Amino acid sequence: MTSSDSSKSRATQKPAPHLGPLSVHEAHGERETSPAMIRKSAKTKGSAKKAPAPDAAAPLPAVASSVTSTASSPNARSSIVRHRLLDRLGADPRPRLIVVQGPAGYGKTSLLRQHCERRAALGERIGWVRMDAQSGDAAHFLRLLCDAVEGLDTGARKRGATPSQERPATLQDLLRSLVRVREPVVLVVDNFETAASAHFEAVFAQVVRGLPMSVQLCVGTRVLPTARLARLQIRDGTVVVANEELCFRPSETIEFFREFSSLRPEEVAEIHERTDGWPAALQAFRLCLRRGARFRAEAYAGKGVTRELIDFLAAEMFDNLAPALGTLLLELAIPEKLSPALVEHITGEPRGAERLAEIERAGLFLAQVDLEGNWLRFHNLFRQFLLVRAAALFPAEDLRRRHRRIAEWYADNGLREEAIQHWLEAGETDRAANLLAGIVDALVAQERLGLIETYAEKLPATALLGHDNLVHAAIIAYGFRRAFDKADRLLQLHRERLEKSGAGRAQIGLHNFSRLFVLAAQDRIEELGAVGAETAQQLDDRSGFPYAVTFNSRAMLCIGRGECEEARSLAMQARPLHDRDHNLFGQAYQDAIYSMSLSVQGRIDDAVRGLTTALKRTEERAFGSVSAGSVAAAYLASHLYEQNRLVEAETLIGDYGQLVEQQAIVDAVATMNITRARIAHLAGRRGEAEEALERTLYLGYRHSLERLVIYAHAELARQATLDGQLDQAERWLRELPAAFRDEPREGLMFHAGEAEACTVTYARWLIRCDRQAEARVLLGGEIRRAVAARRRRREMKLRLLNAMAFRSADKANLAGRALLEALEIGAAGGFVRSFLDEGAPALALMKQVRAPRGVQPDAVLAYLEKLLVAAGEGGEADAKTGDAGGAGTADRLIESLTERERNLLRFVSAGLSNRDLAERLSVSTNTVKWHLRNIFEKLRIKNRVQAIALARRFGLIE
Structure with missing residues (x-):
C-alpha cells in the first residue's frame, strides 16, 4: 500500500463495541456482534451507490480502539469463557509477551478477545491488528500499529489529531505514540503467521525490544514465532499457550452442547473424543445438530481430527442452508474480507449490513477483522470450503466476472493492492498492470520486493513490458531476491524491446540502472563497476536515485581494488542524491561502502562511529525499509565483534541476520554469518557456529555465488585450526581455490575475506602444522602487497601471523618486532579480536613483548595492556604479584559490571548452579555461561571461587 493508499484507508477513530464474554460462535475465532450493532453501523456507512462513509473515504478500518462502551453480555448458556487459560494470561506480574499458538480453528482469536475484555475492565487500553499477506510488508505493518496506538491516545483525540499523511509510519513514530498513552496498553497482533517473512520479522523484533514497560504484546499465530522472537521472550518473560491447551476439556464440551437436552452424555463424550476437543469441529457439529443433522459416527469413525472431518461437517451444515443463503455465502467468500458497502456492491442490493447480520445470526463462521466491526471475514477453513464449492458451481467466466466487479469496487475506494489481486484473478492483466504501474515506485522505495515479485509472477511479460517502471521494479526484485534466471530473462526481453523501439539514451540508462542491482546481487563486481560507469554517462543528477546508484556501483569496485580514497569520493557524490530522493536503501549501501573504505585502512573505530550514526538515522526514518539498515548492520556487527563488544554485535545479528540473508549483497551476507559463527564459536556453541556456516554454503551453492562458498570453507578451516583439528582444517582448505592458499595473485578483496580467507587461513594452518618456513615465505610476499595497496587491516593480520611464525621457529627478536608492527596498526584502529582470537x-x-625489552611507544604499550586485560590477563603489576590488583583497580573492575551482571554474581555467590540460574532467569544454560564468561573477563578471574571472594570483599554479598 502506498502512502496515499494508507491515508485513504484509515477510518475515523471511534470507541469500539464492548467485547463481552465470547459466544460459542467464537470458538473458531469469531466474535459475536449483535444485529442491532451492525444495523447501527450500516446507517453511518451508507450504501454502495452513495460512496459510503467510511468505506469510500476510508476503505481500511481503524485497526484498534479503546474499549469504552458497554453492551449486554451474550446469553450465558451460549458462552464459553476460558477461565483456566485466562487466569494464566492474567498472571501477576503482568507478562510482557503472550503467545497463543495453534492451528486453524483452535480459538486463538477468541481467547485473546476474552483476555482483552478482562484487561479493559481493569482500565487498560486495547489495540488490535489482524495481519494478512499485505501486512507482512513492514511499511504497512508499522502504519497499522501506529493507527491502532494513535486511536488509544485520548489527548490526541481531544486535539483532533490524525495520523500523519505526509509519509508512512516509522518505528520511532510507533514508540512515541505508545509513550503518549498514559494507561497500560494491551497490543494484539493476530494472524501473525500470514505475514511472517525475514523482512517483517526484523521489524517485529525491533518493535518488541522497544516496547515501553506499560505495553503487553499478545501474538496469535498458527506457528510458533521465530528464534529471534524466542530470544526476545527470554529478556522479559512470556506466557505461551499452545494448541493442546486451546482444545476444549470434556467439561467445556459438555457446557458447549448444553442447549441440546436430547443429546446423551455418552454422545457428547463421543463427539469430544472424535474431535479431540478441536473448537472449530465442535462448532461445526453444533451447527449440524441445530439443523437436525444428527451425529453419525459411522461416517467418520476413527478419523479423529482431520481436514476431511471439517470438510464433511461443513458440507453437512452448508447443504442444510436455504438455497438463497448458500448462494450468498459463495458470492461473499470471493473477497478475503467484507464490509457492508462491499456486500451491497456484490449483491446489488442496499442491505449489506442486514445480510452480514443474517449470516452472523446463523453462526456461519463470520468473524470481525477489527475491533470496530468495519470489516469481517469468514474463518479460513470455511472460506476455503466455500471457494472450492464456488469453483465447482460457478462457470469460470462467471467467477471472472465476479472478480472484476470486486476489483472495480476496490479500485474506486482507493484499495489499489486489493484491486490488483482481483484484476489478476479476473484475467484482466492489462488493467492490473496499469494500476500497479501507479504504485510500484513507492513499493520499491519501501522495499516491498516480495510483493513486487508476486505481482510480476502473475503478469505476462507483455503486460510488464508495457510499463518501463514495472520492468525495472521486477528486475530489481528478482535480482535482490536472487531469482537470477528470471531477472536475466526480463532484462533480455526489455533490452530487445528498447532496441526495436529506438529508445533514447535516458531509457537505456534506466534499463542499465536496473541491471546494476542484478550484477550486485550476483557478485559480478568488475562488471558492476563497468556498467555503472557506462550508466553514469547515460543519466545525470536529474535522475536522482538511479544516478546515485551508479556512484555506489563504481565505489564498490574501488573497494575491491583497494582504492579507498576514490571509493570515498564516489560515495560522497552519491550521498546528496540519496538524501534528495529520501532513498534509505541507497543511503545504507553508500554508508556501508564508506565504512568498508575505512576498515581497509585499519580505521575500525571510525567505521563504527559512522555506521552507528547511519543505522540510527535509518531506523529513525525507516518506514518499513529496515532492509536498508541490514547491510549497514552486517558491517557494524563485524566491527563491534572486532572491538570485543560481543553482546551488541549479537543483538544486531539477531535483528538483521535473516534479512541480510534474504536480500543483501554477497559480502554483507558472508560478513554477517561469519560474525555470527565466530561469536558462537567463542562461546563454545560449536553446533550454532557450524549451522551459520553451513547456511552460508547452502546459499552459495544454491545461487552459484562462489565467494560465499569460499568464505564459508575458509571460516570452517579457521575454526578447526584454532580448535587443533588440523586434519579437518586441511580437508576444508582443499576446497579453496589455489589463489586463496599457496598461489596468491592480484584480485578483488572485500571485507569478509580480506583479513582471513585470502591466504591468511592457509598461513595459520601452516604455522600450526610446524611448517613455519613455508608460512613466512607466503606471508612475506603478501605483506609487501598489502603495504603497497595500503590495506592496513590486512597488513596487521599478516604481520601478527608472521610474528607467530617467527616465535614457532624460536626467533624471539624477529617475532617481537613483527608483533610490535602489528600492534602499532591495531592501536591506531581499535582492533581487539584480531589478536585475541x-x-x-x-x-x-x-x-x-610486554616484559622490559627496550623503549616502546606509550600508545602501543597502553594498547597492549588493554588487549591483555581483555584476554583475562592482569596488567604488568598483576603479572608480578599474581593478584587481581590493588583496591583501586578492583574497585574499577567491580564498577565495570552492569546491574544485571552484579545480580548474576550474587546468585553465583548463593551457590546456584548454571542450570538453577537458567531456570531462575528463564534463559538457556549457554546464555548463563556466556554472561559468566563476560563477568570473569571483566574481573580478571578464572573461576566461581574467585568470583565469590570478590563479591564478599566489595559488599555485594554478606
Missing part, C-alpha cells in the same frame, strides 16, 4: 600463541607473544 589467535589464542595462546598470540597471548604468549604479547606477554613477551
